[in-house]
Amino acid sequence: MMKKRRTIERKIMISFLIVVLIPCLAVGVSAYWTGYKTYKDERFNEAENRLNNVVTYIKLVEQHYLQGELAEEDAKSLAKKWVLQSDSAILIEDPHVYEKTHESIAPWWVSFLDKQNGKYKRNEETNEMKEQWVVIYHIKKWDWVIVIPFSFSYLSQPLIDIQKNTLLVMILAAIIAVELTIILSHQLSRPLKNLAAFCQQLGKGDVRVKTETEFPLSRKDEIGVLAHAIQEMLDNLEEKKQLEKKMERIERLASMGQMASGIAHEIRNPLAGIKTTTQVISSRLKLDERNLALFQGITSEIDRVDRIITNLMNLSRPREPNARLISAYDVVDQILILLEKENKDKPITFQNRISKEATFYIDLDHFKQIIINLTLNAINAMDVGGTVDFSSCNEGGIFIRDEGRGISIEDIKKIYDPFYTTSSSGSGLGLTMVHQLVLQNKGEIEIHSEEGMGTIFRLYFPTKEGE
Amino acid sequence: MYDPLLYLGFFVIYTILILIFGRHGFDRSENIKDYFIARRSLGLWTSISTFCATWFSAISMLGFTGLIYSNGYSSMLFTTVVWFLGAGIMVLAIDRLYDYGAVTVPEFFRIRYESTTIQVISGFVIFISFIVYLVFQIQGFGLVIGKLLNIPYTVGLFLVFLFIIYTTFGGLYSVARTDVLNFVLIMIGTVVAAVLVLDAIGGIRIMHAMVSKRFFLTNEHQQTSPFSPLPEGGWSIVSFISSFFAMTLGISANPQYVIRIFSAKNKKTAYQMISISIILISIAYVALAIVGVGGKLLVPVGSVPHHDEIFPFMMNEFITSPLKGLILISIVAATVSTANSQLLILASSVVYDIYQSFRKNKVSDRALLFHTRWLIVVIATLALLIALTPLQDLIRYTGHVWGMIAATFFFPLFGGLYFPEVHRRNAIFSIIGGFVTYIISLILIPEDFSRYVHPAVPSVIISGILFFIKVRR
Numbered sequence: 001m002m003k004k005r006r007t008i009e010r011k012i013m014i015s016f017l018i019v020v021l022i023p024c025l026a027v028g029v030s031a032y033w034t035g036y037k038t039y040k041d042e043r044f045n046e047a048e049n050r051l052n053n054v055v056t057y058i059k060l061v062e063q064h065y066l067q068g069e070l071a072e073e074d075a076k077s078l079a080k081k082w083v084l085q086s087d088s089a090i091l092i093e094d095p096h097v098y099e100k101t102h103e104s105i106a107p108w109w110v111s112f113l114d115k116q117n118g119k120y121k122r123n124e125e126t127n128e129m130k131e132q133w134v135v136i137y138h139i140k141k142w143d144w145v146i147v148i149p150f151s152f153s154y155l156s157q158p159l160i161d162i163q164k165n166t167l168l169v170m171i172l173a174a175i176i177a178v179e180l181t182i183i184l185s186h187q188l189s190r191p192l193k194n195l196a197a198f199c200q201q202l203g204k205g206d207v208r209v210k211t212e213t214e215f216p217l218s219r220k221d222e223i224g225v226l227a228h229a230i231q232e233m234l235d236n237l238e239e240k241k242q243l244e245k246k247m248e249r250i251e252r253l254a255s256m257g258q259m260a261s262g263i264a265h266e267i268r269n270p271l272a273g274i275k276t277t278t279q280v281i282s283s284r285l286k287l288d289e290r291n292l293a294l295f296q297g298i299t300s301e302i303d304r305v306d307r308i309i310t311n312l313m314n315l316s317r318p319r320e321p322n323a324r325l326i327s328a329y330d331v332v333d334q335i336l337i338l339l340e341k342e343n344k345d346k347p348i349t350f351q352n353r354i355s356k357e358a359t360f361y362i363d364l365d366h367f368k369q370i371i372i373n374l375t376l377n378a379i380n381a382m383d384v385g386g387t388v389d390f391s392s393c394n395e396g397g398i399f400i401r402d403e404g405r406g407i408s409i410e411d412i413k414k415i416y417d418p419f420y421t422t423s424s425s426g427s428g429l430g431l432t433m434v435h436q437l438v439l440q441n442k443g444e445i446e447i448h449s450e451e452g453m454g455t456i457f458r459l460y461f462p463t464k465e466g467e
Numbered sequence: 468m469y470d471p472l473l474y475l476g477f478f479v480i481y482t483i484l485i486l487i488f489g490r491h492g493f494d495r496s497e498n499i500k501d502y503f504i505a506r507r508s509l510g511l512w513t514s515i516s517t518f519c520a521t522w523f524s525a526i527s528m529l530g531f532t533g534l535i536y537s538n539g540y541s542s543m544l545f546t547t548v549v550w551f552l553g554a555g556i557m558v559l560a561i562d563r564l565y566d567y568g569a570v571t572v573p574e575f576f577r578i579r580y581e582s583t584t585i586q587v588i589s590g591f592v593i594f595i596s597f598i599v600y601l602v603f604q605i606q607g608f609g610l611v612i613g614k615l616l617n618i619p620y621t622v623g624l625f626l627v628f629l630f631i632i633y634t635t636f637g638g639l640y641s642v643a644r645t646d647v648l649n650f651v652l653i654m655i656g657t658v659v660a661a662v663l664v665l666d667a668i669g670g671i672r673i674m675h676a677m678v679s680k681r682f683f684l685t686n687e688h689q690q691t692s693p694f695s696p697l698p699e700g701g702w703s704i705v706s707f708i709s710s711f712f713a714m715t716l717g718i719s720a721n722p723q724y725v726i727r728i729f730s731a732k733n734k735k736t737a738y739q740m741i742s743i744s745i746i747l748i749s750i751a752y753v754a755l756a757i758v759g760v761g762g763k764l765l766v767p768v769g770s771v772p773h774h775d776e777i778f779p780f781m782m783n784e785f786i787t788s789p790l791k792g793l794i795l796i797s798i799v800a801a802t803v804s805t806a807n808s809q810l811l812i813l814a815s816s817v818v819y820d821i822y823q824s825f826r827k828n829k830v831s832d833r834a835l836l837f838h839t840r841w842l843i844v845v846i847a848t849l850a851l852l853i854a855l856t857p858l859q860d861l862i863r864y865t866g867h868v869w870g871m872i873a874a875t876f877f878f879p880l881f882g883g884l885y886f887p888e889v890h891r892r893n894a895i896f897s898i899i900g901g902f903v904t905y906i907i908s909l910i911l912i913p914e915d916f917s918r919y920v921h922p923a924v925p926s927v928i929i930s931g932i933l934f935f936i937k938v939r940r
Contacts, residue, residue, distance in 0.1 A: 155472065160471065160472055164471060164617070164618070165618075167475065168616075168618055168622060171475070171478075171479060171482070172622070172625065172626070172629075175482055175486075175626075175629050176629060178486055179486065179629060179632075179633045182486065182490055182493075182633075183493075183633075183636060186490075186493045186494070190494070193494075
């Protein structure tokens with residue numbers, strides 16, 4: 001499994017998150033800020049109204065006093081009572097005493113007592129988290145000062161109560177945006193990640209069966225195009241690999257053929273001498289039946305060795321093919337008639353289901369040799385008999401299918417090697433020869449076999465000259 | 468700090484953690500089996516976390532505290548004891564059940580009884596029961612979060628909707644990973660709640676001394692002992708038997724816990740999961756019981772219209788520590804962890820047990836996963852729409868869901884494991900018979916009487932008879 005760095009996914013996700021979260025936050029913060037400003041204005045208006053309320057009343061009382069309707073003490077008493085009743089207003093009767101109060105115990109607004117009436121003053125030591133303000137009014141006649149201090153912050157409870165829905169909408173929008181971003185970035189990057197993981201496995205030589213998730217060939221977007229391109233590249237690589245394998249086999253056969261030819265040449269002459277001598281001795285001696293059989297055995301073994309040598313010679317010096325158009329059905333039919341007559345040991349059935357239209361551009365003798373060798377191979381593989389089936393395949397070749405013991409995966413790799421055989425009676429040259437003849441005639445041979453299930457050979461040859 | 472702001476702060480932190488933890492399973496599910504049982508790969512602590520977190524829901528946390536508030540510690544005999552008995556019975560199934568390699572309970576039925584019909588029928592039973600169950604969970608969350616954050620009920624519903632959709636998107640991998648977080652929060656939240664309540668009262672000795680002097684059954688206006696297992700005028704042994712049929716048998720066959728056996732990496736993990744979970748869950752229940760009993764002393768009688776609301780009421784009125792934010796989050800965590808498991812079970816019943824059984828052509832893993840994810844959105848939306856009408860006294864309704872599971876699944880599940888001779892026809896009759904009897908009992912048994920004879924009692928008996936009847940012949 002590819003190491004999960006999720007680089008692309010992260011890039012997509014972070015970009016999307018920035019894109020979606022910034023507007024969410026911006027809208028939320030601006031809505032909250034607007035709410036805060038409105039709340040702040042309301043607090044100022046509220047303080048101003050309270051001050052106006054108090055001042056208006058005091059002025060009214062003062063007017064009554066000036067008109068002589070009230071004694072000064074009564075007027076002041078009424079005014080004080082009114083200020084005390086009003087919420088948050090402070091009455092300072094002697095501002096000079098306040099101004100002399102020690103800094104540590106004096107209220108923060110003392111320094112503003114001599115300032116202009118009705119002006120809002122802020123405690124400079126406070127920050128935006130909790131702002132403190134004051135509004136002041138001087139009653140000159142009595143040397144009184146009315147002070148209304150007030151404070152507010154970003155996190156004031158009333159403000160949060162008002163803005164709670166805004167916050168909730170912002171949080172909800174952010175959750176939806178983030179969830180969709182995560183899901184979308186995952187969905188978008190996943191095919192690419194799968195493809196990358198698949199390519200990484202390919203690089204390590206792990207070419208196993210691909211699932212649609214790993215290798216999305218059905219997609220119609222760029223990822224599908226990429227998958228198709230990789231598929232094409234893989235096919236080309238496979239073709240090249242097959243070609244290299246074929247070349248390697250040809251070279252190996254050629255060098256082995258040369259070696260075999262040398263050995264055969266050296267063996268054949270003494271072998272001929274041995275055979276002649278054996279025949280002469282046999283005719284001179286008066287042999288009983290048992291000894292005569294032994295001598296005949298020697299002669300037939302010499303003949304077998306000679307046949308092997310002939311095959312080896314053919315292998316090393318193959319005859320150039322004389323290709324012409326032949327009917328696969330007819331040739332196979334003729335061979336099967338011969339083989340049926342000769343094969344009486346086991347209950348073997350031959351089926352020729354090759355299309356009568358199937359033609360190959362091939363050397364006739366070579367084709368016959370190929371079919372004979374493969375059929376004999378099939379007969380040998382079926383210990384208790386069975387059917388050897390010849391049929392056409394869709395791609396233009398022919399199948400030769402038997403019901404024999406099959407070949408193991410390990411053995412399949414070696415079946416075309418000279419002298420490789422699993423049979424005690426075989427020479428190990430039959431399939432080597434088949435392979436060589438197929439290559440000589442510009443054909444291809446494939447094998448599919450399962451132990452206990454039988455073997456299928458598939459042969460392809462050109463169907464016209466120059467193909 | 469102003470409470471809603473504190474809660475909102477904790478809520479935002481929880482949201483961020485869920486988004487991170489929930490992402491875990493997105494890449495891991497290659498096929499539908501991975502999606503529903505996490506490729507049978509969950510280790511011990513993940514299994515324990517997901518088992519425990521699924522066990523606790525907001526409804527059970529609030530309902531349990533309310534019951535303790537009403538009846539004292541005696542309620543534990545009728546709740547935790549019967550629930551734990553259910554977990555104990557579940558242990559008996561692990562060895563045989565695990566070997567079937569099923570993904571869902573209905574699939575186990577199909578393999579065991581060699582019948583696709585039984586898989587489809589049980590899939591439908593799960594769908595009907597769990598959609599109701601899910602709606603209750605969402606409603607519970609909406610009510611609690613609405614009260615604590617002082618937000619509209621509908622907004623609360625929408626919040627849980629977003630959480631469960633997201634955490635279920637990655638399948639059991641995501642659900643299990645978020646359950647680790649949820650379980651830790653549930654444990655911390657319940658223990659913190661108990662500590663804060665004890666701190667407000669002055670300690671556990673003082674609390675017990677005070678409560679033993681004046682403990683009233685609120686409905687009866689009758690003084691009783693909060694420590695008596697069967698208090699006079701309270702619960703009776705008949706109620707215990709009734710609870711056993713509904714809760715014990717219901718829990719033991721509940722697919723939401725059985726699926727945790729399937730997803731454990733081996734049998735040993737499954738055994739350890741249940742054993743250790745019971746110990747950890749006990750700690751949380753003791754903490755919640757302390758909150759309930761403490762509520763009796765702190766909250767004046769008649770302060771809350773429904774006893775289920777005692778826990779949030781205490782948080783708002785009597786606990787001043789900022790740590791109460793953790794308690795809120797533990798309730799949220801309990802809801803999310805249970806609701807997403809239920810949603811996953813619902814999706815598995817529809818896609819895996821019903822849809823796949825009807826389809827003749829095999830659907831690719833990719834397509835099936837795609838369909839499942841969309842289906843989860845559809846089911847969650849459906850549950851959200853139903854939940855828009857709030858219900859009170861939720862724990863009573865959830866009792867019916869468990870009762871329904873007991874009536875339909877207990878015998879086919881456990882009987883199927885231990886009685887190999889029982890034929891599929893008996894299993895089908897048992898499920899259908901239990902289901903029908905439950906519906907009839909629910910209609911016929913009066914509400915006051917159902918405390919003594921729960922509808923699960925006749926339906927489980929009928930289900931059992933139908934299951935065994937042919938064998939006896």
